[in-house]
Amino acid sequence: MEEHDKYIQALIKLHLGLERQGPGDINYSNHILSLLKELPANPRIADIGCGAGAGALFLADRFKSKVRAVDFSREFLDELINRAKQRGLEHLVEAIECDMGSLDWKPETIDLLWSEGAAYNLTFEGALKAWRPLMAANGIAVISEMSYFTSEVPESVRVYWQNAYPTIGTESENSNHANSSGFKILGIHRLPSKAWWDNYYGPLRENMNSFKHSEDSIMQSVIKEIEEEMKLFEEHEKYYGYSFYIMKAV
Numbered sequence: 001m002e003e004h005d006k007y008i009q010a011l012i013k014l015h016l017g018l019e020r021q022g023p024g025d026i027n028y029s030n031h032i033l034s035l036l037k038e039l040p041a042n043p044r045i046a047d048i049g050c051g052a053g054a055g056a057l058f059l060a061d062r063f064k065s066k067v068r069a070v071d072f073s074r075e076f077l078d079e080l081i082n083r084a085k086q087r088g089l090e091h092l093v094e095a096i097e098c099d100m101g102s103l104d105w106k107p108e109t110i111d112l113l114w115s116e117g118a119a120y121n122l123t124f125e126g127a128l129k130a131w132r133p134l135m136a137a138n139g140i141a142v143i144s145e146m147s148y149f150t151s152e153v154p155e156s157v158r159v160y161w162q163n164a165y166p167t168i169g170t171e172s173e174n175s176n177h178a179n180s181s182g183f184k185i186l187g188i189h190r191l192p193s194k195a196w197w198d199n200y201y202g203p204l205r206e207n208m209n210s211f212k213h214s215e216d217s218i219m220q221s222v223i224k225e226i227e228e229e230m231k232l233f234e235e236h237e238k239y240y241g242y243s244f245y246i247m248k249a250v
């Protein structure tokens, strides 16, 4: 196995069994949905980069509509399918194993495109451009994206993200990407930092503890990286975080 594949496998292992694979919060998602006024009664929904399905299951339950749930990790999709069965939602969730950058779906068939913490894999701009053709007329996209909350950030924050995610942008830069990709911004809402700790970093830390004595050097370096990421967030959460971009296809 190539180094990079081993790195991804270690990352997946650390995230298995978790409710979520990135920061988010069901109550906050409910709040976001309460702000959407323009959806049809039975929206055609996609959750892209769905992980083990926190968003997909929430949306299926809430709308009682079919959700296309996309991820390239078989392990996460299997967890999603099991959870859907446990919750009696399996008839509403279609787990699709594929690359989010090459969705060959019929154009204009999604009324609600949802993606939490995953668009960065294509870059925010790249994801908007790749997914825009899928949007039905007046369709709504809700995408959470790691964003700078201010244009002046401490040097340590800038250096970290320059290395980890060089195309990270401010909310205003991301709004410009939306405008030039066929979307109109309806609102931008910041996920509270408490959701990071309660629903993501906290449970992830417990999983990391169980691999503390692993002799796999790649696992150890992934754990070290995540600890560094957590420390940075603890010290600088007011400068960056996940912003939910609510956008309408125009």
Ligand SMILES: C[S@@+](CC[C@H](N)C(=O)[O-])C[C@H]1O[C@@H](n2cnc3c(N)ncnc32)[C@H](O)[C@@H]1O
Pocket (backbone or CB within 6 Å): 019, 020, 021, 022, 023, 024, 048, 049, 050, 051, 052, 053, 054, 055, 070, 071, 072, 073, 076, 098, 099, 100, 101, 115, 116, 117, 118, 121
């Ligand atoms: C930070 S996690 C977020 C998962 C989920 N949305 C959540 O909030 O719990 C990002 C997800 O994107 C998936 N992913 C990364 N690159 C991908 C790609 N090119 N195609 C499909 N899925 C991808 C990962 O497997 C992972 O499940």
